[in-house]
Amino acid sequence: MSRALTGTEVEERIGRGFPGAVVEANEQWVTVAAEQLVAVATHLRDDPELDFRYLVSVCGVDRLDHFELVYQLQSLSRNHITTLKTRAPDHKDPQVPSLVPVWVGAQLQEREVYDLMGIRFEGHPDLRRIFLWDGFPGHPLRKDWLGMPGGRHAGLGKFPRED
Amino acid sequence: MPFLAQWWDLRDLGNPVGHFLQFLNDHGPDWLPYVASALIGCVAVVLFLVPSQMVIVWAERRLIGRIQARRGPNRTGPWGIFQTIADTIKLLAKEAITSRYVDRWVFWLAPIFIFVPGITVFAVLPFGEHMVLADLNVGVLFLAAVGSVNAIIVFMAGWSSNNKYALLGAMREVSMLISYEIPQVLTLLGAVVFTNTMSLSGVVHWQDHYNTWLIFLQPLALVIYFISASVEINRSPTDIAEAESEIVAGYHTEYSGIKFGFFYAGEYFAGFAIAAVVTALYLGGWTFWGLEEWVPGWIIFLAKLYPIFWLFIWARGTLPRLRVDQLMAFSWKFLLPLTLVNIFVVGLEVLIWQENDLSAGAVLPACAIINLALAVGLTVAWARFLGHARADLRPRRALLMKEVGAIVYGQEP
Amino acid sequence: MKTEPFVVNVGPQHPSTHGVFRLRVTLDGERIVDADMIVGYLHRSMEKLAESRTYTQNIPFTDRVDYLAAMANNLAYCMAVERLTGIEVPPRGQFLRVIMAELQRLANHAMAIGAFLNDCGAFYTPFQWMFRERERILDLFEMAGGARLTVNYMRIGGVSYDIPPEFMPAAQALVKEMPQRISEYEALLLENEILIARTRNTGVLSADLAIASSVSGPVLRGSGVAWDIRKADPYCVYDQLDFDIPVGTRGDCYDRFIVRMEELRQSVRILEQALDMLPGGPASVPVPLALRPPPGEVYARIEAPKGELGFYVVSDGSPHPYRWHIRAPSFINLTPLTDMVRGLTLADAIITLGSIDITLGEVDR
Numbered sequence: 001m002s003r004a005l006t007g008t009e010v011e012e013r014i015g016r017g018f019p020g021a022v023v024e025a026n027e028q029w030v031t032v033a034a035e036q037l038v039a040v041a042t043h044l045r046d047d048p049e050l051d052f053r054y055l056v057s058v059c060g061v062d063r064l065d066h067f068e069l070v071y072q073l074q075s076l077s078r079n080h081i082t083t084l085k086t087r088a089p090d091h092k093d094p095q096v097p098s099l100v101p102v103w104v105g106a107q108l109q110e111r112e113v114y115d116l117m118g119i120r121f122e123g124h125p126d127l128r129r130i131f132l133w134d135g136f137p138g139h140p141l142r143k144d145w146l147g148m149p150g151g152r153h154a155g156l157g158k159f160p161r162e163d
Numbered sequence: 164m165p166f167l168a169q170w171w172d173l174r175d176l177g178n179p180v181g182h183f184l185q186f187l188n189d190h191g192p193d194w195l196p197y198v199a200s201a202l203i204g205c206v207a208v209v210l211f212l213v214p215s216q217m218v219i220v221w222a223e224r225r226l227i228g229r230i231q232a233r234r235g236p237n238r239t240g241p242w243g244i245f246q247t248i249a250d251t252i253k254l255l256a257k258e259a260i261t262s263r264y265v266d267r268w269v270f271w272l273a274p275i276f277i278f279v280p281g282i283t284v285f286a287v288l289p290f291g292e293h294m295v296l297a298d299l300n301v302g303v304l305f306l307a308a309v310g311s312v313n314a315i316i317v318f319m320a321g322w323s324s325n326n327k328y329a330l331l332g333a334m335r336e337v338s339m340l341i342s343y344e345i346p347q348v349l350t351l352l353g354a355v356v357f358t359n360t361m362s363l364s365g366v367v368h369w370q371d372h373y374n375t376w377l378i379f380l381q382p383l384a385l386v387i388y389f390i391s392a393s394v395e396i397n398r399s400p401t402d403i404a405e406a407e408s409e410i411v412a413g414y415h416t417e418y419s420g421i422k423f424g425f426f427y428a429g430e431y432f433a434g435f436a437i438a439a440v441v442t443a444l445y446l447g448g449w450t451f452w453g454l455e456e457w458v459p460g461w462i463i464f465l466a467k468l469y470p471i472f473w474l475f476i477w478a479r480g481t482l483p484r485l486r487v488d489q490l491m492a493f494s495w496k497f498l499l500p501l502t503l504v505n506i507f508v509v510g511l512e513v514l515i516w517q518e519n520d521l522s523a524g525a526v527l528p529a530c531a532i533i534n535l536a537l538a539v540g541l542t543v544a545w546a547r548f549l550g551h552a553r554a555d556l557r558p559r560r561a562l563l564m565k566e567v568g569a570i571v572y573g574q575e576p
Numbered sequence: 577m578k579t580e581p582f583v584v585n586v587g588p589q590h591p592s593t594h595g596v597f598r599l600r601v602t603l604d605g606e607r608i609v610d611a612d613m614i615v616g617y618l619h620r621s622m623e624k625l626a627e628s629r630t631y632t633q634n635i636p637f638t639d640r641v642d643y644l645a646a647m648a649n650n651l652a653y654c655m656a657v658e659r660l661t662g663i664e665v666p667p668r669g670q671f672l673r674v675i676m677a678e679l680q681r682l683a684n685h686a687m688a689i690g691a692f693l694n695d696c697g698a699f700y701t702p703f704q705w706m707f708r709e710r711e712r713i714l715d716l717f718e719m720a721g722g723a724r725l726t727v728n729y730m731r732i733g734g735v736s737y738d739i740p741p742e743f744m745p746a747a748q749a750l751v752k753e754m755p756q757r758i759s760e761y762e763a764l765l766l767e768n769e770i771l772i773a774r775t776r777n778t779g780v781l782s783a784d785l786a787i788a789s790s791v792s793g794p795v796l797r798g799s800g801v802a803w804d805i806r807k808a809d810p811y812c813v814y815d816q817l818d819f820d821i822p823v824g825t826r827g828d829c830y831d832r833f834i835v836r837m838e839e840l841r842q843s844v845r846i847l848e849q850a851l852d853m854l855p856g857g858p859a860s861v862p863v864p865l866a867l868r869p870p871p872g873e874v875y876a877r878i879e880a881p882k883g884e885l886g887f888y889v890v891s892d893g894s895p896h897p898y899r900w901h902i903r904a905p906s907f908i909n910l911t912p913l914t915d916m917v918r919g920l921t922l923a924d925a926i927i928t929l930g931s932i933d934i935t936l937g938e939v940d941r
Contacts, residue, residue, distance in 0.1 A: 001809060001810065002808055002809035028872075028873070053787050053788070054787055054790060055790050056790065056875075056877075056884070056886065056903065057875070057886055057888065057901070057903035059888050059899070059901040059903075061890055061898075061899045062899070070873075070888065072875050072886070072888070072903075076567075076568055076570075076787065076801065076803055077568050079567065079568065079808055079809075081809075083875070103788055103789075103790065104785070104788045104789045104790075104911060104912070105788060105789045105790025105791070105908060105911055106790075107789075107911055108907060108908060108910065108911050109907075109908065112907075116623070129616075130615060130616060131615065131616035131619040131940060132616060132619065133616070140621060140624055141623060141624055227699070227701075230701055231700060231701050231704035231705065232704055232705055232708055233704055327582070327584055328584075331584075331922075400697065400770060402697075479699055480699060480701050481698075481701060481764075482698065482768070482770055483693060483696040483697045483698035483768065483770045483771050483774060484696060484697025484698070484770070484774075485697075485770055485773065485774070486773075486774060486921060486923050486924065487606070487921070487923070488606070488921070489773055489774075551769075555776065555777075556769075556772055556773070556776060557772075558766045558767040558772060559830075559834065560766070560822075560834055560838060561797075561822030561823060561824055561831070561834045561835045561837075561838040562822065562823045562824070562825065563820035563821070563822055563823075563838070563842075564802040564820060564821050564822075564823050565807075565820055565821075566802070566807070567802050567803050567804060567807045567808045567821070568802060568803070568808075569801075569802045569823075570783050570800055570801050570802070571800040571802065571823055571825050572782060572783030572799055572800030572801065572825060572826075572827060573783075573800065573825065573826075574800070574825055575825065
């Protein structure tokens, strides 16, 4: 069984080398400040006890006032997984450092997040839209995107949900 | 005119034709028999080729279906026998889309000229004793010369299409055709050296006279000729120029409708030509050790021709395709040395035979055994020498592991 | 001699790109200098659509993600939601899920190997042979779930219908005949010199690049990394079943091909055990129509035939998911494509693409 490392366990490992990097840690995930993301990720990958050599998935979540990036990490030799998160506080023009220098597998996934959510990744070798065409208006997976041409405004209205 | 049997002796269709020409000679101007014989010959060749092609296309589709565990065409008529007619009608009715930027004249002429090598070669092929349109005494040279016109036609088609895929296909085709000309011609030369004549009916007569077929005396040459010819006419497994899965349709990408139909049919005509050459040179032509007294010679010829074509169909249904540089390496590094050794050995055998004036009954079996041993031994030894039997080219199975986590990249199993 | 590189567009309409996939290669003669992939022709914005549908209504969407192995997607999604809500699937449902997942793996690999050999030029013969078996498997799917391709069989809490009585004899007959059929395919293909000459040392992917690029599935195993979610992180009842994972050693197309062939055999082994061990009882637990999972998030993954298929579901307590993300194996397996293809000829690049085994529905979602 893959052992899921809790956020608190990972937090202590990170906390030793990078004080102040961890913003939040609980049972499931650990959130790291965006400025230290690359350094912390490199440490997670290279640390022999953690050995998170395999980046499983990159996902962006629109939390209405900030964006959240969720990284699932896996160690093949030790067979444990964990969740690393980071935040992009600016909702209009979010920027996050790219993890491509750490794990090459982030390349296409970060392009996808950029395309559908508009989060820019600094340091990505080739950041361009991947699914939608170059002139596409907006970024569809955002919660405030109502991409109907001619008619609705892209505004701050919340996405209608059943209550 | 040579001695002819009665005009109703249909065992050799040259008999009624010969009598007719004799009649024209007696009752008309001097040039009339020549013109008439040319016309009759051309019509006969076309009458053979076109129905054969229609039947063989149907047969190929059903046979490949059989190889692939499915039926072939089975809706258009009983057992689908009208499938080729239906396809031809479809191709004729299709819109012939021509891109605006093609080279007009070349584009239009290429599918017409594609028939030229295929049909012209039949001028020298003997279907029976007197059933040769033009019994040239340099028949083999004619074969080689006309057969290589194919390269130009294919390049015409690819270049005029103004299409990168077509150009890639045409370039591949030309490089391959040039590579395989040499083994093809040298293996034909093997037959010529042995039989001391370049005329195809002369070779058939030689085989009849010595009561043997050249396949027994020159197995290596036959196999190499078959492979080289298969490459020359773009038959799978060597149909690189029109490899559908890679460059869509190669040099005939831009052709639609009946122009594509012409390319398709031209490939079959060339295939028949190759099969007929193999039959005449290596399989004894219209002779069958005396059976030609009862069964017409041309029926024996056809009965040998179609099974050779079946070998083409079989190879197409079974083998994957080689890459173009592998194919050229195969020709230059593997086939060419083998054919050179073959010529050398054949020449030596003929020399020994003629110089010492040995009897055929002793020499020919010895030659057969030597050549067969040489064929097998040389092929295996040369393949090993070239490294085709390397350890890392042997088939393998995957390693089975019970636990996760190990990395075995780079380890030899 | 001065040569000029020229750009050739492979696809989107091409017989061998497995869907609408465009690869822009820069050729120098016949060798590839650079390859740029352009996807998105099949983008259907599933992740956005899912945010306005209930959890159960999203199950048919998952079918269409990787339409050649539909039930694997269903399974991963239902597992994710079950982990989120804490629903336990009864044992019969677990075994039925395993049976369907392995049948789906057989069908997918039959298609993948057939299409790969098509790209190699073996004029549809192995493709047709493999499709005989795939037809029988699709008939089984029709018996159980009502559809052949996008079956929509799994539900949150189990499976949608229990299997009809004619399923078991047909499945057992298939499983009994499969090993002999696989031997037939191996006899035709494994020792074929032309195939070995084409695929050996073509499209090599080293283990380090594979791990760094997050590839998974037969591509990762072909590069020598023994990693299979069924063994590493067992789900359903895989920990009660006995099977091996095939691993290659060179990372070339031939190794990916033999890994898939061997996975056929291992799937048959799993099926034999699962069909024997199938317990009685209910096949699913009832689940409310507008299921409201507690707020939270989950990432659940399975070993789909193409690789590691994962679903990341964020819930905020309403009947609709807040965020629904698919970790698509085909998409991520395309990451090292440019490196694998550099220096090869165009024909070999097509073969390499075929050996990665992508489905555009999964790449584009």
